[in-house]
Amino acid sequence: WQEAGEVADVAARLWDSRQGGAETRDATTGRFVDRDKLHHVDFTGSAFSVRGPSPVPRPPQGHPVRVVDATGGPARAVAARYADVALVRTADPGRAAAARAELRASAAAYGRDPDGLRVLAALDIDLGSGEYAARPGHGGGGPRPTPRGPLYRGGPVDLAELIAAWHRDGTVDGFHLRPVEPRRDLERLVNGTVSLLRHRGLFRTFYPGGTLRDHLGLARPANQYAVARGAS
Numbered sequence: 277w278q279e280a281g282e283v284a285d286v287a288a289r290l291w292d293s294r295q296g297g298a299e300t301r302d303a304t305t306g307r308f309v310d311r312d313k314l315h316h317v318d319f320t321g322s323a324f325s326v327r328g329p330s331p332v333p334r335p336p337q338g339h340p341v342r343v344v345d346a347t348g349g350p351a352r353a354v355a356a357r358y359a360d361v362a363l364v365r366t367a368d369p370g371r372a373a374a375a376r377a378e379l380r381a382s383a384a385a386y387g388r389d390p391d392g393l394r395v396l397a398a399l400d401i402d403l404g405s406g407e408y409a410a411r412p413g414h415g416g417g418g419p420r421p422t423p424r425g426p427l428y429r430g431g432p433v434d435l436a437e438l439i440a441a442w443h444r445d446g447t448v449d450g451f452h453l454r455p456v457e458p459r460r461d462l463e464r465l466v467n468g469t470v471s472l473l474r475h476r477g478l479f480r481t482f483y484p485g486g487t488l489r490d491h492l493g494l495a496r497p498a499n500q501y502a503v504a505r506g507a508s
Contacts, residue, residue, distance in 0.1 A: 277351055279321065279322060280344075281353070282321035282322065282323075282324075284342060284358035285321075285358070286317070286321070288358070290330040291330065291338070291339050292315065292499045293316075293330045293501070294313065294333050295315075295502055316328065338497040338499070339360075341489055342358055342359050343360070343361040344359040344362055344363070345363045345398070346363060346379060347364055347365040347366070352382065355393075356379050356393070357382075360393065360492065361492065363452050364376070364397055364398060365398045365399075366426055367399075367419035367420055369442055372448050373447045376448055379393060380393060392494060394449045395448050397442065397448045397450075397451050398454070399451065399453055399454070400422075400425060400428070400453075400454050401453050401454065401456065402429040402430075402455075402457070402461070403431060403432055403460070403461045403464040403468075404456075404457060405431075432464050432465065433472065440478055
């Protein structure tokens, strides 16, 4: 996880190493780039070193969305410092809420806006057995721990109840759902669970932006070198 943090750190530096408008392509002067908008990167980590600037322009999102599975303790610090999305695998809403609070507090301690970190409950879902297979709880079916991680087994209606309950209690910012049988479960998830959530006003009816960062409601990161230059 130390190396993962270093990868996230140097990746952000490389993404920011070319400011917008760095490529001038000015035929009259023969200048291809504005060197004032190129920033040198000379990074040495515990296991690798990287030099920049990046040979390609800054990504359209500023930084691609970074997702970290923050279920385990060692991953929490990396997620709090660098992630846009943190996944927490747990079948217990109390533990999910505690993980979210911990991650947001740690993000603030690193100088980040906690609202710039989305904490999602990660669940495997099995919608093949119908509502009767769900374990009582959360208004219907509830997730259960398994050796491979938390699993929801039930029907689309009970899954909608679970999501609505966790949303109402502010347990997490959203869900990352992985169908056990995609060819079967995706159709039931979209036409069953999502339709019910839309009817209750808990799921969007359209996507306002064109990127994953837009869909998650995350701001485009400011260029760290431009910010530093402005401050100086």
